[in-house]
Amino acid sequence: MTVFKIWKHFKREELYECYQCARCTGSCPAMEVAPAFGPRETILKCLGLGYDQLVEDEKLWLCCTCNVCEDRCPQKIPISDLLVALRNSAALRGNIPGRLSIAIELLAKTGRSMIVHQLDEMRSHHGLAPLPPAPVDEIRQILKKTGLDAVIEF
């Protein structure tokens, strides 16, 4: 199994710069749907539990990498880098939420991450031309360059 080195992507010592003021958490949109998730809480869990337990937690995938936490952090801690690193580690361990795997597979096979029925009819109803075909080969190449094919078969 490939081991993802989290601390190569986020400086571990930055965890200790957090003084738990919660400004980040107060602005996090993911907290709206999962109150137990938050950037401050993620840092605290990293410090207290280590990251092994965190990469098992599906809530990690609720972060939309909007960077608001980072913008608001008085310590300028790059929190979304930590979340992305944790997710990369989770993915390499096979911990990817099912709905996300399906969207990635669809993207690789059709060039779109979801199927919209009667799309052309709806576009035509609004006076829009049909969508051009998606460049599936190019999309697959891009997905492969990110290393996604190592964690999801497509």
Ligand code: SF4
């Ligand atoms: S805003 Fe920064 S210092 Fe405050 S809790 Fe969040 S990460 Fe820690």
Ligand code: SF4
């Ligand atoms: S980057 Fe993620 S953790 Fe930070 S505010 Fe946005 S959703 Fe929340």
